[in-house]
Amino acid sequence: DIQMTQSPSTLSASVGDRVTITCRASQNINDWLAWYQQKPGKAPKLLIYKASSLESGVPSRFSGSASGTDFTLTISSLQPDDFATYYCQHYNNYLGTFGPGTKVDIK
Amino acid sequence: EVQLLESGGGLVQPGGSLRLSCAASGFTFSTYAMSWVRQAPGKGLEWVSSITGSGGSTYYTDSVKGRFTVSRDNSKNTLYLQLNSPRAEDTAVYYCAKSRSGYTAVFDSWGQGSLVTVSS
Numbered sequence: 224d225i226q227m228t229q230s231p232s233t234l235s236a237s238v239g240d241r242v243t244i245t246c247r248a249s250q251n252i253n254d255w256l257a258w259y260q261q262k263p264g265k266a267p268k269l270l271i272y273k274a275s276s277l278e279s280g281v282p283s284r285f286s287g288s289a290s291g292t293d294f295t296l297t298i299s300s301l302q303p304d305d306f307a308t309y310y311c312q313h314y315n316n317y318l319g320t321f322g323p324g325t326k327v328d329i330k
Numbered sequence: 331e332v333q334l335l336e337s338g339g340g341l342v343q344p345g346g347s348l349r350l351s352c353a354a355s356g357f358t359f360s361t362y363a364m365s366w367v368r369q370a371p372g373k374g375l376e377w378v379s380s381i382t383g384s385g386g387s388t389y390y391t392d393s394v395k396g397r398f399t400v401s402r403d404n405s406k407n408t409l410y411l412q413l414n415s416p417r418a419e420d421t422a423v424y425y426c427a428k429s430r431s432g433y434t435a436v437f438d439s440w441g442q443g444s445l446v447t448v449s450s
Contacts, residue, residue, distance in 0.1 A: 257436050259375075266425055266440035267367075267375065272433055310375055314435035317363060317389040319377035 225249050227313055227322035235330040242298040244325045246311030254289055257312045258296045260305075261324075267310065271296065301327070332356040332439040334426050339444030345415050350444055352409040352426030360384070360404040363429040365437060366411050368422035378424070379411065380435060394420075416448040 226249040236242050246256065254274035259267040269278045271287035274294055284299040298305055306329055311322040338350040352364070365380040379400040380389045388400050399412040409426050424444050427437035 257433075259437075261375075266443060267437070268440075269430065269436065269438045272430060272436045278430075278438065312375075312377075312436075314433065317365075317380040317382070317387070317434050319365070319367075319380075319435040319437075321375040321377065324374045 229322040334441035336444035350411040359407040
């Protein structure tokens with residue numbers, strides 16, 4: 224089975240910071256990777272799919288990239304609404320595997 | 331506007347049974363695969379099960395195979411998850427999720443979640 228890891232597990236940042244979250248797959252997953260944002264007590268929200276495609280309505284400060292089995296979610300300038308937990312997800316046909324999450328909190 | 335509304339959660343005894351429902355609106359339900367994703371208290375997200383638009387094929391994570399059953403009624407625009415013989419480790423908020431067009435296990439819309447607590 225493919226395992227997904229994320230780093231860091233927690234990230235402290237300030238408004239305006241550039242933030243980078245990394246997700247690593249245990250084997251090649253092509254670009255079958257999505258990123259979600261979740262706030263406490265709320266359902267997740269899709270941000271990125273196919274590693275770098277921005278979901279409609281998501282601000283352009285969010286971007287995704289891939290290099291081999293390493294994937295990156297970047298927030299170019301952190302906004303107050305962005306403090307949340309971020310999950311990567313490998314998907315393959317009808318199956319999905321989430322990473323453990325990265326919590327972005329206020330520095 | 332897509333809306334997904336879960337119901338049916340609550341307290342269930344280990345070894346009992348419970349059925350979750352997810353009422354969908356705002357899209358052509360029968361043309362989209364649907365899924366259940368759960369989140370144990372204070373933990374991360376876990377994909378549980380998916381079903382094709384027609385309902386003809388179903389998929390499960392290993393830990394629920396043989397105990398949970400996903401189904402759908404396209405005439406009622408409703409998704410179901412039958413939990414049989416639940417265990418304490420099945421305690422979680424269960425979300426129903428709609429597949430993004432062209433990506434069956436990418437979820438572009440989610441319900442608000444339904445809490446299932448497995449305890450005696």
